[in-house]
Amino acid sequence: MNKENNNLVTLFDNGEHKFIFLGSENKSVESISTNQYLIIHKNEGVLLDPGGVHVFPRVLASVVEFIDLGKIKHVFYSHQDPDVSSGITLWDSVLETNFYISKLWERFLPHFGIFEKSRMVTIEDTGGKIKFKDGTQLEIIPAHFLHSTGNFTLYDPVSKILFSGDIGVSVFPEGEEKLFVEDFSNHMKYIEGFHKRYMSSNKACKMWVELIKKYEIEQMAPQHGAIYKKPEFEEFLKWFSNLECGVDILDKIYRKNEK
Numbered sequence: 001m002n003k004e005n006n007n008l009v010t011l012f013d014n015g016e017h018k019f020i021f022l023g024s025e026n027k028s029v030e031s032i033s034t035n036q037y038l039i040i041h042k043n044e045g046v047l048l049d050p051g052g053v054h055v056f057p058r059v060l061a062s063v064v065e066f067i068d069l070g071k072i073k074h075v076f077y078s079h080q081d082p083d084v085s086s087g088i089t090l091w092d093s094v095l096e097t098n099f100y101i102s103k104l105w106e107r108f109l110p111h112f113g114i115f116e117k118s119r120m121v122t123i124e125d126t127g128g129k130i131k132f133k134d135g136t137q138l139e140i141i142p143a144h145f146l147h148s149t150g151n152f153t154l155y156d157p158v159s160k161i162l163f164s165g166d167i168g169v170s171v172f173p174e175g176e177e178k179l180f181v182e183d184f185s186n187h188m189k190y191i192e193g194f195h196k197r198y199m200s201s202n203k204a205c206k207m208w209v210e211l212i213k214k215y216e217i218e219q220m221a222p223q224h225g226a227i228y229k230k231p232e233f234e235e236f237l238k239w240f241s242n243l244e245c246g247v248d249i250l251d252k253i254y255r256k257n258e259k
Contacts, residue, residue, distance in 0.1 A: 017040070018038075077102075
């Protein structure tokens with residue numbers, strides 16, 4: 001294993017299908033580490049939020065430990081933030097693949113240096129699917145305004161893992177990072193501040209929770225911080241469904257910033 005990639009974890013493996021955590025930075029330029037994930041289904045790969053420019057070498061080195069780059073058939077972006085997608089030009093230069101991104105953000109791709117759109121697949125507001133050759137499908141589930149206007153999560157029905165993008169992320173103090181959420185009550189202090197400010201409203205939270213309840217989910221894998229196993233994920237859903245955030249607490253946010 002590459003010394004720069006010592007936190008790779010296979011979250012699911014049934015011999016034909018894998019869901020792999022590609023690790024995160026030990027020390028990030030933005031002071032917040034980012035998670036990347038790789039799904040391999042019968043020798044076809046899908047990258048999830050492969051990240052910004054500065055993490056590209058690490059993520060690339062992690063990917064090739066599991067699969068040849070020529071077998072990466074799809075790249076999924078949950079939203080447009082630079083820590084998610086600013087490396088798209090670099091990935092476009094090494095992969096012959098399709099890139100999935102919200103139709104709202106396609107128009108901004110030239111600002112990342114992407115002018116050729118023939119391999120860009122725009123995702124409609126209602127979501128979509130990513131299909132493997134044998135017919136197995138990953139489901140792209142709307143999560144708009146949580147926190148991006150055009151935002152999506154992705155469900156893998158084989159591993160029963162939900163990739164949640166920025167929903168459920170945690171921000172740990174340096175040295176206190178954990179791979180999995182161990183105690184949700186204790187974990188709340190690492191997620192509350194982010195979700196109150198970056199999620200748009202309780203209405204948006206509830207709508208997404210109602211969608212997600214339709215799926216059988218064993219783990220939730222966010223783009224930052226710890227991964228949730230089923231018991232902690234179910235606690236998160238209850239908490240998130242009742243969370244007042246964004247415009248719900250706008251008065252508090254403004255008053256907090258008053259001098």
